[in-house]
Amino acid sequence: MKNNPDGSNNIPFELENMIIQDFGSIEKMKQDFINAGIAQFGSGWCWLVLNKNKLEVTKTPNAENPIVHGHVPLLGCDVWEHSYYVDYRNKRPDYLKAFIENLVDWEKVTEKLTSA
Numbered sequence: 001m002k003n004n005p006d007g008s009n010n011i012p013f014e015l016e017n018m019i020i021q022d023f024g025s026i027e028k029m030k031q032d033f034i035n036a037g038i039a040q041f042g043s044g045w046c047w048l049v050l051n052k053n054k055l056e057v058t059k060t061p062n063a064e065n066p067i068v069h070g071h072v073p074l075l076g077c078d079v080w081e082h083s084y085y086v087d088y089r090n091k092r093p094d095y096l097k098a099f100i101e102n103l104v105d106w107e108k109v110t111e112k113l114t115s116a
Helices: 013-023 026-039 092-103 106-115
Strands: 044-051 054-061 072-078
Touching: 013 026, 013 054, 013 106, 026 044, 026 054, 026 072, 026 092, 072 092, 072 106
Parallel strands: none
Antiparallel strands: 044 054, 044 072
């Protein structure tokens, strides 16, 4: 994670532009990501993926990976209970918000996008 000294987590320009183009705003993408994780029943993952040159948010059950659907995974968040229960108990939405707001290395996500 590469936070700025002021605590913000900047998204590189290229990725930011693509997110805005495909989702309308950074906040919309983040909310879609959180909602995908909340909506995943039981164990699984929520993802930011590249699908035919377009960014999308998706979710997968259990250990399924978006590659099986022809998508390029750029960012994944584990929503299996073991990943958040100690710190968040049954508050998966709080875990997902903390993840997307504080733990993502957006430069690494951009590297994956440019190498896709």
